[in-house]
Amino acid sequence: MTSSTRSGKSSKSDSNLMEMNWDPITRIVGSLGIYTKIDWAAKRVVECHSTSSVFRGYSIFMKGKDPRDAHFITSRICGICGDNHATCSVYAQNMAYGVKPPNLGEWIINLGEAAEYMFDHNIFQENLVGVDYCEKMVAETNPGVLELARHTEAPHAEDHGYKTIADIMKSLNPLEGEFYREALRVSRETREMFCLMEGRHVHPSTLYPGGVGTVATIQLFTDYLTRLMRYVEFMKRCLPMHDDLFDFFYQAMPGYEQVGQRRILLNCWGSLNDPEYCDFKYENMAMWGRKMFVTPGIVVDGKLVTNNLVDINLGIRILLGSSYYDDWEGQETFVSHDPLGNPVDRRHPWNQHTIPRPAKRDFDSKYSWTMSPRWFDGKDYLAMDTGGGPIARLWSTALSGLVDIGGYVKATGHSVVINLPRSATKPEKTFEWKIPQWSNAIERNRARTYFQAYCAAAAVYFIEQAMAEIRAGHTKTWEKFDVPKDAIGCGFTEAVRGVLSHHMVIRDGKIANYHPYPPTPWNGSVRDVYGTPGPYEDAVQNTPIFEENPPDKFKGIDIMRAVRSFDPCLPCGVHMYTGEGRTVKKLHTPHAFNSGG
Template sequence: MTTKAEQAQETRQLVDMSWDPITRIIGNLGIYTKIDFENREVVECRSTSSLFRGYSVFMKGKDPRDAHFITSRICGICGDNHAVCSIYAQNMAYGIKPPPLADWIINLGEAAEYMFDHTLFQDNLVFVDYCEQMVKETNPSMLRRAETTEAPRGHLHGYRTIADIMRAFNPFTGAMYKEALQVSRLTREMCCLMEGRHVHPSTLYPGGVGTVATPQVFTDYLVRLVRALDFVKRAVPMNDDVFDFFYQALPGYEEVGRRRVLLGCWGAFQDPNVCDYDYRHMDEWGRAMFVTPGIVVDGELITTNLVDINLGIRILLGSSYYDDWQNEEKFVTHDPLGNPVDQRHPWNQTTLPKPQKRDLQGGNYSWVMSPRWHDRRTGDHLALDTGGGPLARLWTTALAGLVDAGGVRATGHSVEINLPKSGSMPEMRLEWHVPKWANTIERNRARMYFVAYAAALAFHFVDEALNDVRAGRTKVFTDFDVPDEAIGCGFHEAVRGVLSHHMVIRNGKIANYHPYPPTPWNASPRDVYGTPGPYEDAVQGLPIFEENGPENFKGIDIMRTVRSFDPCLPCGVHMYVGGGKVLRQVHSPTLGTSVTG
């Protein structure tokens, strides 16, 4: 028996449309939709991944001390985030605490990485979707209105109208587009000063760093940080002006990419005065992070406890190309506090790949598994998303109200960011407020605010590092031995969201290792309970505001929504609309091989 909803869908005129690839690294993300153009709605969405990486398979048997060098190669964009997270897991497994200066140096490197990556992504990739050229092609009537709409914050950024801002982000020609590339170079240099190189660090190790801590290296970092501030102070109000305009010009636009508020943040920037990397104290040092870990459900911060966050992680299947490991060996039965560890936890996962044909009609269709967080209050397996990284980070930090350092302060409902005087601009106070929605606009808006947040904290980290150097506390490494048997977990924030590494050591070698970056959380397919992943959930039900008809439809709001989660750098967007030419390859002994329609 079919339901009324299914009967209604059957009577609709649905058009299959797909964008594959649409990922931002290596072309393995596909978005497959069914669209009702008559009612201007995306009815259904499937998120697919065509690539199997296999790090959890070939890490077995390796020397644990190589883990951060190997796992940094998971990504060519945020490899340093993986290296840092792996080092955190190793510090725990080896039972070591690095010297405080080492943690300040890592914090400085990661602050620069956030500034680098978010600036490049926001201004050179995301804003292409909001620039004059794109709006002209998809919503020309909106562009006409933008030409006559004064920019409310023009006195801060220097652009008179909303259309002027849109032109500034035109690719290759726009002033802000080009300036963002220069700022990305500055911030990448800052990262290299602390971590040796970008994107695969050469000076980060378990136990500390190999960076030579001199006043000069921190001064070189600080000079670049101050130079980047002018751009940040203009970029934030420019973002606000454009995003506020979209809400005003397109009533109902808040529904684009909107999903239930289910946000996860694993925390970032350790406080070496509190953090000892001991699992038994993880709640304490987790809450001392300069970005507060936490889980937000329907607007409520339900925990900031990293132990609870860790124990709640579940890796589900359902629509993925893997066999279940329910009957495989259980590596960890209890955590160091005596809490039971679930079979579906990363410590106990066994990766059993099962290649097969893609089946979008109720079958398996992705190499991504379905990470979920088990809410013990309700028994639900929540499809948390990261808000593209910044939205979840700012949201959890704001609600927790724990951070008050380095020019940033969490108020319980907002985050205040105070930036010092820079080259051509005075001191500036910014405030990010917890929004009404977790949607496309707010994911993108939070990104540039977090650049400002990272910049403000970077000044604090420089001060702390220089204080150590001036006091003669220049040690940056603690020696260690690899134990025969141990477990460790690292929690960090990759640029685009939650990042965890779970490691099991036996006989001095890696017996099990599972890195979980944000994209598996965001790009996960439907799980065993039928729950869609965040991309799928955010796209299906999306209202269509684009003015083009089915024949010229670009799917701009679908693209904006998926990109708002920051799925990594683009290698191209392809679109399939159903009818096309069938190519036939013909081989002639005299003419060779040719392709005909």
């Protein structure tokens, strides 16, 4: 049920301080390690290091490639969010080539991305992170909490059908729980919705610079809408059920808001472009960025610092610190100024050089392949996090108050109101995500459910707009383009787990520099040159231990909830690099590569 563990006394003299490690973290691709020291007298984590065990090499082998292949190649960065990478790469190419897709092409891309958000958030929430809150897990880690759940009525039982909180927990039991199985069924239909728009999941086959190759018909959008409305019906049960479950944990364990809590430092690059405004010109990026259906933003201590994509872009810095790389000081500068004449820092992705330098893991020096992206506010290098994606998106969108999606979604300045239309057996239903007090494990998970409803409501609007284009005779979905000899481009969107940017430099018609930055290096970053820990590390450090088991039977459920609330997915940060090549001796023992615990 939980990850493999290893425990033992720390080298420190305090006998209450124990090292407890989880490597690999399970229910994701197994390259993430969490190394902690726990003060058992205080029942609190006092130190955490996050590790990524394999090098990522896309920024190296993209050089010299035809830029038109960029989205096909970068889609393979991940077998989970590959379409997000393809989309972001296409955005960067559109900017570099100076091409604006037809409106219908952009509505199709929005429908594909909305389906991906619905698919991925649903399957992670119910079938992966949901296991941390299921009956079997709670019975193993907090039997007293389960007993209280059996006697606690669910406030929204009429909406979701589960009488008690324990009934909700039972429905999330892996493989046998009712809601667990229902979520698997729903995930099939949301994946079909994506394939209707972009041909193949998770590596799109009809997505290109300049638009899409999808043949757009009324029947196509009707097939999507049929599945979408079944998902809308599902969300009307799902959202109140999760509210009941998450609210119960606060009630059952006072102080649980501290689990996974960190300073509110949230970043969102925005997603789902409005084709009426988005022309992909860098000079207009601040304007069309604010017109996105998810508003970009930097949120510090709960306050909106900026929603200007130009400022956001120029503030990105790539620091090394505790990661296995050499600095690129003295290397070539690719971009000195952006198209608006603003100076571009040497530590910006346009100017980054990736110089791997493997070393023995040392928590006092180098210990991970993940770099440390930061956002520079003019004074500090801020260790921003995406909160798994949804909490940052909702927070930024709510504070900006710019979004009004056809009456289906509206940002108010302090909340996001979501209207789900009438479905087969349920009337129209309105939900409101309100800015929470904390950025913690519970609120990251809660936001994931609300954002699923957000995407469902927005997709209804996108369908209406796409059908209106067809009825008006605007059936073109792709615009031709030429690849310039020299150009730069940047794409900004939200992968499922949070911020995603692709920065490209073209010289002599080929890629001279290319750096994709997904949510993994932001959330999973390590201590930078200033000693600032990354978000996983920061969220786990000082997390209290509520688990009822003694150290020798400790499962680390509170730590796992803190980490998994970020929806950690390591493929986007862990790709193999073989250097100049070397002979590897074949080992015959079947346990030679046992990762241990």
